[in-house]
Structure formats: C-alpha cells, structure tokens
Amino acid sequence: GAGVSQSPSNKVTEKGKDVELRCDPISGHTALYWYRQSLGQGLEFLIYFQGNSAPDKSGLPSDRFSAERTGGSVSTLTIQRTQQEDSAVYLCASSPQGSGGACEQYFGPGTRLTVT
Amino acid sequence: GDSVTQMEGPVTLSEEAFLTINCTYTATGYPSLFWYVQYPGEGLQLLLKATKADDKGSNKGFEATYRKETTSFHLEKGSVQVSDSAVYFCALVRNYQLIWGAGTKLIIKP
Numbered sequence: 001g002a003g004v005s006q007s008p009s010n011k012v013t014e015k016g017k018d019v020e021l022r023c024d025p026i027s028g029h030t031a032l033y034w035y036r037q038s039l040g041q042g043l044e045f046l047i048y049f050q051g052n053s054a055p056d057k058s059g060l061p062s063d064r065f066s067a068e069r070t071g072g073s074v075s076t077l078t079i080q081r082t083q084q085e086d087s088a089v090y091l092c093a094s095s096p097q098g099s100g101g102a103c104e105q106y107f108g109p110g111t112r113l114t115v116t
Numbered sequence: 117g118d119s120v121t122q123m124e125g126p127v128t129l130s131e132e133a134f135l136t137i138n139c140t141y142t143a144t145g146y147p148s149l150f151w152y153v154q155y156p157g158e159g160l161q162l163l164l165k166a167t168k169a170d171d172k173g174s175n176k177g178f179e180a181t182y183r184k185e186t187t188s189f190h191l192e193k194g195s196v197q198v199s200d201s202a203v204y205f206c207a208l209v210r211n212y213q214l215i216w217g218a219g220t221k222l223i224i225k226p
Contacts, residue, residue, distance in 0.1 A: 004159075031212065043205065043216035050212070059213070091160065105214060107152075107160040 002026065004108035006092050012114045013082055021077040021111045025094030032075050033095075033105060034067060038088035046090075049075065082115045089113070118143040118210050122217035125203075129196055130225050137191040137220045139180075139206035147208040149173075149182055149189040154203045154219075163191075163204070198224045 005024045013019050025032050034046040045059040049069040060066070064083075069075040079086055089112050093105040123138040141149065151163040151173070164173030166182035166189065173180050178193045189206060201224045206217040 033212070033214075035214070042218045043207075043214075045213045045215075048212055056212075093160075103209075103212075104162050104165070106162075109159040 004092055004094055004106055006090075006108040006111050008111060009109065010112045010114075012116060015084060015115055016081055018078065018080045019082055019113065021079075021090050021113070023075045023077070023092030023094075023108060025073065025075070025092070026106055027073075029094035029096055029106070030072070031095045031097060031103075031105075032069055033093040034075070034077050035091040035093065036088045037091055037110070041088075043091075046077070079113075082113075084115050087113055087115045118147070118208060118215050120206050120208055120215055120217040122204075122206050122220050125219070125221035126223050127220060128223045128225065131198055132195045133224075135191070135193040135196045135200075135222070137204055137206075137222070139189045139191065139217060141187050141189065141206075141208050143187075143208055143210065146182075146184060147210055149180070150207045150209070150214070151178070151180055151189070151191050152205045152207060154205065156202070160205070196222075196224050198226050200224050 007022045030051045032049040036044045047067045048056040064080045067077045089110040091110045092108045095103045095105045119142045148167045150165045152160045153163045164175040166173040169184040171182045180191045203219045205219045207214045
C-alpha cells in the first residue's frame with residue numbers, strides 16, 4: 001500500500017517568507033509526527049498528533065512554527081518568517097497508534113527546505 | 117532527560133567484514149529501543165527493534181540485543197555488503213517521541 005508522502009520534496013525560499021509543508025500519512029494511521037533533521041542538531045521531534053486529542057507541540061522551536069491536521073489525516077507544517085537556521089529536512093511519520101511501546105513509526109521521504 | 121549516544125562515523129569496512137556500531141542510552145525505566153536506517157536518497161526505515169531487556173531484534177542479517185546492565189543496544193552484522201552502506205540511527209521511544217542518536221555513516225568498500 002501507499003506509504004507516507006510529503007510535498008514538496010524540495011523547497012527553496014527567501015528569508016522572511018512563509019512556507020507550508022504537507023504530509024499525507026498512511027491511511028488508517030491515527031498518530032502523526034513531525035521531525036526535523038539538520039546538520040547541527042541531528043533528528044529532533046517537533047510535534048505529535050493523536051486522533052482528535054490536542055497535539056503535543058512541545059518540540060516546536062519557536063512560535064513561528066505551527067502545524068495542523070485536518071480531518072485526522074493530512075497535516076500541514078507552517079513556518080512563518082523563515083530564517084536561515086530553519087534550513088533542514090522536515091520529516092513526517094505516522095503510526096497505527098500513538099501510545100508508546102514498540103509501535104513502529106513509518107517515515108516519509110522528507111521535504112528539504114533551504115532558506116536563502 | 118533521556119538520551120542516546122552512538123559511535124561517531126564514518127565507519128569504513130571492506131565487504132564481508134564484521135560490523136559493530138555501538139549505541140548506549142540514558143533513560144528512566146526500560147524504553148523500547150530501535151535501529152533505523154537511511155539509505156542514500158531514501159527515507160528512514162525501521163531496521164529492528166527490542167521492547168524489553170534481553171530481547172534480541174534481528175532483520176536482514178543485523179542483530180541487536182537490549183542490555184539493561186550496560187544500557188546498550190549495539191548493532192552487529194557478521195558479513196557486510198556494499199548495499200549496507202547507509203546511515204544508521206539508534207533511538208528510544210519515550211511515550212511516543214523518538215529520541216535519536218546522532219547517526220553513524222557506514223561505508224562498505226568492495
């Protein structure tokens with residue numbers, strides 16, 4: 001079946017512009033995660049959605065970052081007034097359930113964001 | 117807080133050599149442990165996992181054993197191939213968040 005998809009695959013933007021990154025999780029997966037992979041910081045958790053519960057936004061680095069998940073499916077990560085330090089690969093993952101344990105997270109190919 | 121430490125790379129080996137990539141963790145309790153792999157140009161994919169102490173995860177000839185005494189989850193393979201060249205990430209899960217090691221790049225030469 002279809003895996004996690006993300007769009008765009010690459011995005012180049014000018015400093016100060018807003019960007020939207022999209023994630024389509026695997027159908028039926030109730031949990032959705034955003035991570036960021038950057039050279040200086042490695043892999044970092046950003047935000048977590050589980051069903052209709054309030055998202056855990058504890059990993060968002062600043063208030064310029066926000067995310068939504070509509071209808072329990074597609075998610076959009078928005079970065080306002082982009083800065084050069086936002087340049088990274090943004091990864092989306094989904095899993096059949098969100099509660100801890102050994103539930104595997106399935107990753108999309110990522111969106112490479114470059115802020116010039 | 118919880119953390120994962122991996123050996124620094126790159127690790128360069130010849131084909132058919134024995135592989136060990138060290139991973140140690142700091143955590144309260146006994147979280148599930150994972151190895152993820154990222155092949156060139158591809159997304160992260162789960163390689164293997166272990167959910168409790170003394171469990172051994174295995175896949176594609178790779179193995180790792182959850183050692184609570186040494187808080188380790190070292191990745192091993194008896195005979196590596198060129199196709200194993202990739203970046204390997206050790207991780208633990210705390211509630212639902214994956215907490216990652218820095219990644220180890222593995223280069224296998226023919």
